[in-house]
Amino acid sequence: xxxxxxxxxxxxxxxxxxxxxxxxxxxxxxxxxxxxxxxxxxxxxxxxxxxxxxxxxxxxxxxxxxxxxxxxxxxxxxxxxxxxxxxxxxxxxxxxxxxxxxxxxxxxxxxxxxxxxxxxxxxxxxxxxxxxxxxxxxxxxxxxxxxxxxxxxxxxxxxxxxxxxxxxxxxxxxxxxxxxxxxxxxxxxxxxxxxxxxxxxxxxxxxxxxxxxxxxxxxxxxxxxxxxxxxxxxxxxxxxxxxxxxxxxxxxxxxxxxxxxxxxxxxxxxxxxxxxxxxxxxxxxxxxxxxxxxxxxxxxxxxxxxxxxxxxxxxxxxxxxxxxxxxxxxxxxxxxxxxxxxxxxxxxxxxxxxxxxxxxxxxxxxxxxxxxxxxxxxxxxxxxxxxxxxxxxxxxxxxxxxxxxxxxxxxxxxxxxxxxxxxxxxxxxxxxxxxxx
Numbered sequence: 001x002x003x004x005x006x007x008x009x010x011x012x013x014x015x016x017x018x019x020x021x022x023x024x025x026x027x028x029x030x031x032x033x034x035x036x037x038x039x040x041x042x043x044x045x046x047x048x049x050x051x052x053x054x055x056x057x058x059x060x061x062x063x064x065x066x067x068x069x070x071x072x073x074x075x076x077x078x079x080x081x082x083x084x085x086x087x088x089x090x091x092x093x094x095x096x097x098x099x100x101x102x103x104x105x106x107x108x109x110x111x112x113x114x115x116x117x118x119x120x121x122x123x124x125x126x127x128x129x130x131x132x133x134x135x136x137x138x139x140x141x142x143x144x145x146x147x148x149x150x151x152x153x154x155x156x157x158x159x160x161x162x163x164x165x166x167x168x169x170x171x172x173x174x175x176x177x178x179x180x181x182x183x184x185x186x187x188x189x190x191x192x193x194x195x196x197x198x199x200x201x202x203x204x205x206x207x208x209x210x211x212x213x214x215x216x217x218x219x220x221x222x223x224x225x226x227x228x229x230x231x232x233x234x235x236x237x238x239x240x241x242x243x244x245x246x247x248x249x250x251x252x253x254x255x256x257x258x259x260x261x262x263x264x265x266x267x268x269x270x271x272x273x274x275x276x277x278x279x280x281x282x283x284x285x286x287x288x289x290x291x292x293x294x295x296x297x298x299x300x301x302x303x304x305x306x307x308x309x310x311x312x313x314x315x316x317x318x319x320x321x322x323x324x325x326x327x328x329x330x331x332x333x334x335x336x337x338x339x340x341x342x343x344x345x346x347x348x349x350x351x352x353x354x355x356x357x358x359x360x361x362x363x364x365x366x367x368x369x370x371x372x373x374x375x376x377x378x379x380x381x382x383x384x385x386x387x388x389x390x391x392x393x394x395x396x397x398x399x400x401x402x403x404x405x406x407x408x409x410x411x412x413x414x415x416x417x418x419x420x421x422x423x424x425x426x427x428x429x430x431x432x433x434x435x436x437x
Contacts, residue, residue, distance in 0.1 A: 009142040010152075010190075016138045017156045018194040021131035022201025025163035028112045028126045029206055035116030039065075047118060048285035051277035059277075063270025064263060066117035070319050071259030073110040077103055078258075088132045088157045089411045092179060097136065097149035104133040111320035118280040120269060120310035121321020124164050128322065131160030131198065154180040155191045159198035161324070165211050166203070170376035171195040178369040178409065210382035211284070214291045217353040219387035222346045227357055227390040230338050231397025234358060237334055238327075238365030238398060239406045241308060245323065246413035248316030258318055265317035269310055278303055279310045282322070283329030287359065290332040291381070293352030300336040307333060323366070323410045331362025353387060361394040365402035368409040370395045 039062050040050040051059070080102045091099040108126040115123050135156030139149040154175045162171020172191035176183050253261040273279045278286040278299075286303060289295045295303075311326040335358015339351055356377070364373035374395055378384040384391055 010144060010148055011193075013135070013138040013142040013144060013148075013152055014155065014190050014193050015197060017131070017135045017152060018159055018197025019201055020134040020138070021127070021156055021159040021194070022163050022198035024130040024134060025127040025160050025198065026202045026205035028108065028130060029123075029164065029202075031109070032112045032116045032123060032126075035113055039117055046285040046288075047281040048277055051118070051273060051280050054277075056274045059274045060267070060270045063118050063266040063273070066114045066119055067263030067266035067317075067319075068259075069117070070110065070114050070119075070262035070266070070317075073106075073113075074258045074262075074318060077106050077110065080106060086129065087414060088128060088153065088179060090415055091132065091136075092150050092154055096146035097139065097151075097153035099132060099136055099153070101133045101136055104129045104136075107320055108133070111322075114319055115282060115321050118270070118273065119266060119314050119319045119321055120279055120281065120283070120307070120326065121314050121319060122282045122323055122325040123321070124161050124282075124324045125320065125322030127160030127164045128157045129160070131156035131158070131163075151180060151187055151190060152194075155194040158191060159194040162195040163198040163202035163206075165376075165380060166199060166206070166208060167211075167376055167379040168192075168195045168199040170372055170379045171199070173372035173375055174367075174369060177372045178367045178411065183371070211380045212288050212291050214352060214356065214381050214383070215293075215350065216383060217350055217356065217387050219389050219391075220349060222342075223349050223353060223357070223387060223390040224393055225346075226339065226342050226349065226354065227361075227394035228397065229342075230335065230354075230358065231361055231394045232401045233338065234331065234334060234361035234394065234398040235365045235401025236405075237330070238362050238402045241327065241330060241362070241366055242402075242406050242408055242410050242413050244308070244312050245315065245410050246408070248312045249414050251316045252318050261317040262314075262319050265313045265319065269313065272306070272310070276303065276306060279306055282325040283307060283311075284325050287325065287329040287332045287355075290329075290336050290355040291352050291359065293336075293350055293355065295336060297337070297340045300333050300340070304330070304333040304337050323414075324363075327366045327410060328359045328363050331359035332356070334358045334362060353390075356381065356384075356387070357390055357394045360391055361398035364395040365398040366410045368399065368403065370399045 042050040086104045108129040112126040132153045135152040158171045158175020162168050172195040175191045308330050332355040335354040339354025360377045364370040
């Protein structure tokens with residue numbers, strides 16, 4: 001194949017991946033809303049209002065049903081041709097971007113259904129997997145090399161993320177910084193084109209508006225000083241969360257327990273959600289309230305422990321889903337809790353701004369992606385220029401602290417023991433090559 005034909009094939013694959021991912025994301029989000037509307041009457045894009053009005057019987061029945069759906073879904077997916085792992089990071093790092101497409105697509109559908117039912121995991125996992133699967137197929141059709149396939153799979157996953165949240169620039173940076181592990185100049189344009197195409201296509205079906213509506217916060221010397229103090233704490237909390245994700249991932253059930261464990265996990269979550277409906281779903285609801293400064297200090301403190309516990313319980317039982325919004329919600333709750341005593345000592349900073357800064361800090365530290373996080377916060381909220389200084393301070397410090405203690409991200413932490421060992425061996429053989437290269 002000549003160089004011109006190779007380039008034409010690659011860019012055709014980029015456009016096809018972006019278009020397909022945008023359509024797939026719109027379909028998955030439509031399925032999410034359908035499940036929520038059906039099982040939680042009155043639910044719009046979020047669960048909280050409907051869950052607060054629902055009877056206690058509905059909480060138990062829907063979540064127990066979610067556990068049963070997960071168990072049966074895992075059983076069915078296990079009968080499909082497997083090949084290597086469906087995990088996007090493992091596919092990029094260890095398998096030249098290859099992943100079993102039927103299982104990846106089936107896992108994406110199962111993930112979006114159980115998150116719509118109330119599982120405390122992120123909705124972005126489904127479009128991310130779908131985008132990676134589409135990129136894998138496009139790579140086969142255009143006969144891309146392994147290096148090109150790895151890049152395109154990362155771009156497809158980032159495009160799914162971008163389309164789900166309406167964050168084209170943040171999705172492109174997420175694909176390169178977090179998934180591909182390199183911000184190389186030659187990678188930027190393919191990532192941008194894929195994310196822009198997917199987001200543009202999805203906007204024909206999904207709302208084009210910031211995910212979180214927050215007041216116009218202003219930065220201040222007090223907020224910047226708080227960022228210096230809170231940054232290390234956020235980094236340490238992120239390390240604890242990453243290690244907890246790794247621990248619960250290794251506890252995933254095998255054999256017949258793959259059917260029973262999700263029921264045993266989602267049943268108690270349903271019971272707890274009767275008192276704390278904020279535990280249901282990916283955490284977008286409570287994060288939005290915290291970012292707007294509309295959650296009481298006591299509730300912030302309680303949810304700071306219960307929300308991540310709910311996500312980890314779902315993850316450890318084998319429930320599929322993402323960790324982006326759960327991490328953001330954890331950071332928002334942490335920022336709100338740390339901001340309350342600061343406001344007593346140094347009044348003047350809006351409570352919601354502490355939550356915004358905390359969300360950015362924990363998100364950057366857990367994903368090991370400070371640049372993509374800053375851009376994502378700007379795109380998700382529609383602002384940040386006015387408080388960019390404390391935002392950069394808290395993100396930089398939290399990421400540095402986390403990296404000094406833990407080199408993994410929440411996505412690396414989800415790899416199996418065998419995948420971790422294979423990755424370690426590859427790094428030993430190629431010590432000069434960066435991660436995910």
